[in-house]
Amino acid sequence: MRFSIIVPIYKVELYLRQCINSVLNQSYKDFELILVDDGSPDNCPIICDEYASRDIRVKVIHKSNGGLSDARNVGLDVAQGEYVLFLDSDDWWDDVLALEKINLKIKDTDADLIIIGMKKFFMQQNSLSDERIPKKCDKGNCTLSHAQALQKYMQSNIFVACAWDKVLRRTIIEQDHQRFIKGQYSEDIEWCCKLLKKNLRVEVLEEAFYVYRQQVPTSITVNVGIRNIQSIVDVIGRYATKKSSVFLLHFLANQYVLLITNYMRLPKKDQQMVTHKIKSFWWLFAYNWYPYVKLVSRIKLLGFMLTTKVLRLYYLYQYNWKK
Secondary structure, three states: OOEEEEEEEOOOOOOHHHHHHHHHOOOOOOEEEEEEEEOOOOOHHHHHHHHHHHOOOEEEEEEOOOOHHHHHHHHHHHOOOOEEEEOOOOOEEOOOOHHHHHHHHHHHHOOOEEEEEEEEEEOOOOEEEEEEOOOOOOOOOOOOOHHHHHHHHHHOOOOOOOOOOEEEEHHHHHOOOOOOOOOOOOHHHHHHHHHHOOOOOEEEEEEEEEEEEEOOOOOOOOOOOHHHHHHHHHHHHHHOOOOOOHHHHHHHHHHHHHHHHHHOOOOHHHHHHHHHHHHOOHHHHHOOOOHHHHHHHOOHHHOHHHHHHHHHHHHHHHHHHHO
């Protein structure tokens, strides 16, 4: 079997059929669709069973609520495909040729990991925008080493902290039984840190078919404030050492800048809980392949407090402009 598509499900009955149909309607048929019902209290369990009764490619697992990481892990434990993909249950693929194109890329490159493009769907505006299409070269064909390619993906802000934009060879995961940490917030950051510690052949598919639904209050991935910030601080603390690979440090520097931006959105009392630890990672600005890190590194001479205030203003400007 070529692909295992893992869908963790919780309180998304309004969107679940669109998600499932976008997979089952694929022109490429050699896959299994693993639906992990994470104790959803709505009609999601019934919907899952309905699809499983009609299509033998659909596997359903009903479990008590354990969170996104736990649901993904349960899916990984039963996956049989050569490659694994994650799809959030309120998102969907808008191209019936998606798996066909991924399969061709695998045949051409024998990649361990393929990064796919995405676009955002804003529910309140009922519109698609912010398309991100990964590219290996700016113009024409090119030949890059694996290291050069990964550096370019970081410089282009393509290798980001997501699990659902990556197609991953399953044996790579199972070599060290890589799993998400149950109960951890910002679980995708640590997942990507673990991937960057492996010697992977990384390729991109220059297509944006993953549709990332925005403004979903019941989503399984919800911003959780101070707990989310503390979780990211902990991950950076575990992986950002002088012995870490240059790729891992550049990736963590990008997470650090995003962390600072979100830190300024916390109430003052919550900021005080993590300020000292966040300041201790200031040295990561030396690793500035990512565009946002490069931009912020130009103003970091203002010091921690002024830099964070500037980032706060920049965030408010961007947020209000997009509204």
